[in-house]
Amino acid sequence: MSVRHHVSDELLLDYASGSLSEGWGLAVATHLALCPECRVRLGRIEAAAGALMDADDVTDAQAASVDASWAAMQARMAEADAPATAKTRSSTQTMGRPAAILPEPLRSYVGGDVGELKWKALGRGAYHIPIRTNDGETSVRLLRIPAGKPVPEHTHGGRELTLVLAGSFHDETGRFGRGDLEDADSSLEHQPIADEGEDCICLAVTDAPLKFKSRLLRIIQPVLGI
Amino acid sequence: MSHLLAAVARDRDKEAFETLFRHYAPRVKAYMARQARDSQAAEELMQETMMAVWNKAALFDPERGNVSAWIFTIARNLRVSAYRKDRRPEFDPQDPAFVPDDVPSADEEYQSRQEAERLRIAMQDLPSEQRELLQLSFFNEVSHSTIAKDLNLPLGTVKSRIRMAFAKLRAALDDRLMEDHR
Ligand SMILES: [Zn+2]
Ligand SMILES: [Zn+2]
Incomplete structure (x- = not known):
């Protein structure tokens, strides 16, 4: 089944330019691992960056300093290590290994695949694992919502990226399965509901606490760390 | 540019590399200078980028992009690790959970x-x-x-x-x- 909900142009541009903070970048890179279509889009954006760099005018001063730079470069090359050799593109490396549910880079961030994780209870059968990043801006977690159960209805103080890794959910905007990315901002009020049959595991990245409709949830929110 | 890089990969061709260097070094340095504190720091990051081009030429895959895009990504990654405290997460094409590209077309x-x-x-x-x-x-x-x-x-x-x-x-x-x- 192929991915239907993709990364927006703006997010992909920020990821390509290197300006996207780690938390959002984790969701984008993990989507890219599951989505050949967006990798093609990323390749084109990087090609556009290369074309801009190519078209950059070189000033006379810059041109004049190239000789000195080249001399320094040659000195480095003389003491360089052996060059890297081309990787042969083969699938043998992946043979004999069980297919993983969580792709890289996410798997390393949570410290293992789905079967090896230590989930923390959130109540009502839902679990989460907070993920540490160094961006000081986003809050990142892996969420597990029991099959057929809702995430409490909420709005967003800021942006929320949700990437589905197993199972599926639906809300007011559509249905989201493995690899699908939901990009919600403060204008969206929604109640995601996990579909029947399988628990829904997703990566959720936010930059502001969710605003729950339920007063009780708002009270226990700080305790849960959501 | 692509044939120059191929010559670097295949024969460690210094002349081909010099041509690449003279074209890209000022551009990469200007790119670094947008973030670097001084021109010496920009020069150092440019040298690191071009060193990676020299050493990793064999890893360049002409089916997946052109030379300037490839050099841009090398420069970008070095600049991010030099000036950002957080990381830029990347996917791994060798990962068993990685979904490979659709069947490639003829050329x-x-x-x-x-x-x-x-x-x-x-x-x-x-x-x-x-x-x-x-x-x-x-x-x-x-x-x-x-x-x-x-x-x-x-x-x-x-x-x-x-x-x-x-x-x-x-x-x-x-x-x-x-x-x-x-
Ligand atoms: Zn996509
Ligand atoms: Zn939400």
Whole structure:
């Protein structure tokens, strides 16, 4: 089944330019691992960056300093290590290994695949694992919502990226399965509901606490760390 | 440029590399200078980038992109690790959970060269405000929300300019596809 909900142009541009903070970048890179279509889009954006760099005018001063730079470069090359050799593109490396549910880079961030994780209870059968990043801006977690159960209805103080890794959910905007990315901002009020049959595991990245409709949830929110 | 890089990979051809160096070194250094504290730091990061080009030439895959895009990504990664405290997460094509590309078409290298040329022309034709936005984003490494603040534009305007720019680039590439099928 192929991915239907993709990364927006703006997010992909920020990821390509290197300006996207780690938390959002984790969701984008993990989507890219599951989505050949967006990798093609990323390749084109990087090609556009290369074309801009190519078209950059070189000033006379810059041109004049190239000789000195080249001399320094040659000195480095003389003491360089052996060059890297081309990787042969083969699938043998992946043979004999069980297919993983969580792709890289996410798997390393949570410290293992789905079967090896230590989930923390959130109540009502839902679990989460907070993920540490160094961006000081986003809050990142892996969420597990029991099959057929809702995430409490909420709005967003800021942006929320949700990437589905197993199972599926639906809300007011559509249905989201493995690899699908939901990009919600403060204008969206929604109640995601996990579909029947399988628990829904997703990566959720936010930059502001969710605003729950339920007063009780708002009270226990700080305790849960959501 | 692609044949020069191939010569570097195959024969460790210093002349070919010098030609690449003389073209890219000033551009990569200018790119680094947007973030580096002084020109010496920019020079050092440029040297590291070009050293990686020299050493990793064999890893360049002409089917997957053109030389300037490849050098841009090397420079970007080095700049991010030099000046950012957080990481830029990346996917791993060797990972068992990685979903591989669809079946490749007959001559991807040719196609990717054609695409790069199309893109280059389309970039020149972009309206200046869209081109400026891409430039700010790639070279100054600022997010689209920061650009909105800096240029004092509504975020929605910045987003729609980005979308329009990409729609134009996409259209330029789709033209080619249609010509091919004619
Ligand atoms: Zn996608
Ligand atoms: Zn939400």
